[in-house]
Amino acid sequence: EPEVTQTPSHQVTQMGQEVILRCVPISNHLYFYWYRQILGQKVEFLVSFYNNEISEKSEIFDDQFSVERPDGSNFTLKIRSTKLEDSAMYFCASRTTGVEQFFGPGTRLTVL
């Protein structure tokens, strides 16, 4: 069964460093999303991506964040200069027409 994959599963970084979280969506999917979940809190939307551009972003998704689909298969989330409060589980999701979103297993980001 096709699935969304994410790498790495856990990333530890120092405050101020850049991180790139990678996702491989399901191959025929057209809509891509990043969400995050701070420990003990609910999942929050970050950004949606369709037709090679951002279709919507939340207030959380400020200038420190960017997304890319560099090669037609990977979908990346970059945080330019990490802060302590960026520590969270980051989920990628993808979907195609008429079906639910499929979520990846998540990347746990720890900023020290």
Place this chain on the structure above:
Amino acid sequence: KNEVEQSPQNLTAQEGEFITINCSYSVGISALHWLQQHPGGGIVSLFMLSSGKKKHGRLIATINIQEKHSSLHITASHPRDSAVYICAVEKTSYDKVIFGPGTSLSVIP
């Protein structure tokens, strides 16, 4: 105000019990999702509903669009059903999903 609310927040049940988790939302939606999150953190989609009722194995999800309410039922609960169950909505098709706070279920043998 949260757009998606769930009750109860926590639930402990004996194995075999019938379980109901409720979700209410305050916005117009195109679809409602029920998701499961295990302690490891991964999220699995259980149902996507826009009307009526869906059944998959021991899980049943219902939605009442007029009342802006949905329920997730688990029949003959089992310890492996222990997880966080999350209700989430999308306002328009292919929109982001807005998550509720989750209901933490623990099924005791």
